[in-house]
Amino acid sequence: MSSASPKTIQIFLPSGEPTGIRVAEITTRIVQLIEVPRKRLPEFFKMTESTQVGVYYLVAVPEDGSAPQVYIGQTSDLRARLAEHDNKKDFWERVLVLVSRTHSLTPTHALFLEWLSIDTARKVGRYSDLNANAGSRPHTLAPLEAECREMFETAQTLLTTLGHPLFVPLPQPDGPTVEAELFHCKSGGVDGRGLFTNEGFVVLAGSVGRRQNMPSIHGTSDERFRERLISEGVMKIDGNTVVFTRDHLFRSPSTAAVALLGRTANGWMTWKDQAGRTLDAVKRQAIGA
Template sequence: MNTSPKTIQIYLPNGSPTGIRVAEITTRIVQLIDVPRKLLPEFLAMPESKQVALYFLVSKPDDGSEPKVYVGQTGDLKTRLGEHDSRKDFWERALVLVSRTHSLTQTHALFLEWQSIQTARKAGRYVDLNGTGGSRPHTPAPLEADCLEIFETGGALLATLGHPIFEPVVQTTKTAGPDELFYCKTANGDVSGKGIYTQEGFVVLASSRGRKDNVPSIAGTSDAAFRQKLIDSGVMKEEGDQVVFVKDHLFRSPSTAAVALFGRTANGWIEWKNQQGDTLDAVKRQAVNG
């Protein structure tokens, strides 16, 4: 993703920060409209809903399980989003990409839909619900160049509104050295986790291992349900008396990441340590506040 400085404007049509939001980069022709599901009728009354559009239906659970996305395109948002509202239960918000100059065509939309699905799958941050995703549509070279610029803009706007669908969870740490890695271990080896503290939270890296069984004190609690959801969604899999992370997974806090591995309540700021044995708290919080 292009990391050059950008000016992004967010407009609130009804004045509420939790209502419909319209985001745009001031020098680009497209805008992204963030629509809470409850306010779908309000959006469908807006003139922007009458355009050809690329859209993303998203859910972002608070329980640590993976967010979901469905990508679509249409020239009839009222009908298509109405169908999704009545037939798809999972989504909480619709993010709709349209042109401020009404210049988005069906050919643009088809290519953008395909590009979005492929990039989202490669990033692996959201579970996509698009099935096969289709084949690459034929797109003339000049139009494809336009699409790629629109796609870049759309990705930046999605991330700004809290949905970095196209960005891997460890994107900003691929070149991190050993000092950026933190470990969560037990003496008997039943827990052996590795992770990275990022600006979004704490990422437990693939192949990290934890205990399969929960301690009795969290049986029937939200922590136990949270760990089971990680297994059910395929983030972790069971191997013998352990669970193994199948892929990198972002947690909102170091403590929820530690709970996932230990199967008990845990203070992740203390449990996660670097190679020198310094706690995450000492490295990331005390170093700043000291």
């Protein structure tokens, strides 16, 4: 985040259901973010916000731990555009819509915010970007660009609060404690490096895994999950190995270990620090002690 100042975020549930439409806003800002599960689109279309100019984020978070997906767009008629995406795009599970509380978002704002969103999402690399291209940076006058960047900062905060950290870089080791923070997964040519974080387990770029899928995962969701990581470009094939092209967040240490080893694995025992202690010993047993 660009600012670490305290914030108060208000989340309104139009239907009263926590799993339904959620409207999030920082009450001192002019934009709000509306999260709409795909099956709740008809409810959103009855809201006045659905006819506004807006920037939207179609997202899907696969259960198998492969990369979340996002498609970013902008429109002057959210109702028409989202209805079109509902008919033609299969991948997405929910949409997050950025609109103005004061109806002051213009098509010029939306074009710049769309470009800035795609550009930032690609630099961060948390989500697989399904946009064909980001286009060129729109010509925007300095005062309007300043408005857009303030809106974007608000969008960053609200998206992350609602569980979609599109624009937040993955944790990185830094300073003199780098090696002490790392865990390693090594076995028969596998050389993985990773970090245990609040969000899950991050395998770092350059980690080397086994290309072959072992019999223990043949025909299973784990085999399909590994192939998906390759097809999405998270891992690239290099002879008999696969190499992580970028840092990647997994929901659990075990999923991260399966991705590298190509077999079933208990990541709590497989990942070890530089002293040879398991992740379980360092993190879970330490808490128990």
